[in-house]
Amino acid sequence: MxxxxxxxxxxxxxxxxxxxxxxxxxxxxxxxxxxxxxxxAAAAKDFPKSAHYIADMPMADGKTMTIGVAVEGDKIAAYACDGLKDEAWFFGTQKDGSLDIKSKYQDTLKASFNGTAVVGQLTMNDVNYSFTAPTVALPSAMYTAAANGVRASWVVRPDNTITGVQFAISKDSDTSDLVQANEQQFRDQVRQRRQARLLQPAPPLEFGTWRSTVNGVPVTATRVDGDTRLG
Structure with missing residues (x-):
């Protein structure tokens, strides 16, 4: 026992x-x-070295605002348009997966990368849009072409649908000469220049060949990458 x-x-x-x-x-x-x-989580803050992102955002009038974001290293290029009469280009840099960029007309783009998508807020004409833009595979991206003082830009979605706006470049729409006497005066001047722009829907863009006709001139659009810069 x-x-x-x-x-x-x-x-x-x-x-x-x-x-x-x-x-x-x-x-x-x-x-x-x-x-x-x-x-x-730390890894998710880092953008891929080269990537493209696209998202559609509903507008109050039932139409759609579309944004494309391209990344190349730390460089960022983004384009937002409603396909009719409003657009904005953003060029800048990202740091640790976050970006905070203004357009020449003081539109703002604030966003960060969550590992699979760019999540953020776009403000255009004092209207706020929230978006989540997932990664898209080429040829889905932003494209642009210019001829005789007119620039057309497009966003090509993953379902091959295309939206874009055409902009007639003019001195009346330039903002480089504006002097910020005070914030409100500067904003008023920017708004006046913005309204002076001649905008309309971009001409049809042929999928795959990226051919179009801008201001009566046959063109081939070029893809916009993160390191693309437009004057």
Whole structure:
């Protein structure tokens, strides 16, 4: 009997020891698992070296505002348009997966990369739009072409539908000469220049060949990447 009790006691002690080891092992596993999301979250802040993102945003009048974002290293190019009479170009840089850029007409684009999409807010003409733009595969991207003082720009969606706006470049719409006497005066001047622009829907763009006719001139549109810069 005593031998049996000693054997039983030894088994209990061994089980307790194993339980302690298991508990320690479990603690290490929990620490590792909790560290993994942190590592993933940190990695998710970094944009791919080269990528394109597109999203549609509903407008109050039932129409659609579309935004395209292109990344090339730390450089960003973005284009937003309603396909009818409003557009904005954004050029700048991103840092740690975040961007905060203004257009020449003081539109704002603030966004960050969550690992799969660009999530942010676009403000155009004092109207706010929230968007989540997933990664798209080429040839889905932004395209642009210019001829005789007119620039047409398009966003080609993953379903091959295309939207864009054409802009007649004029001195009346330039903002480079504006001096900011005070914020309100500057905003008023920018708004006047914005309204002076001659905008209309972009001409049809032939999918795949990217051919079009801008201001009566046959053109081939070029793809906009993150390091593209327009005057």
């Amino acid at each position: 005593r031998k049996h009790l000693r054997t039983l006691l030894a088994c209990v002690i061994a089980m307790l020891a194993l339980g302690t080891v298991a508990a320690c092992s479990g603690g290490s596993s929990t620490t590792a698992n909790s560290a993994t999301p942190s590592s993933s």
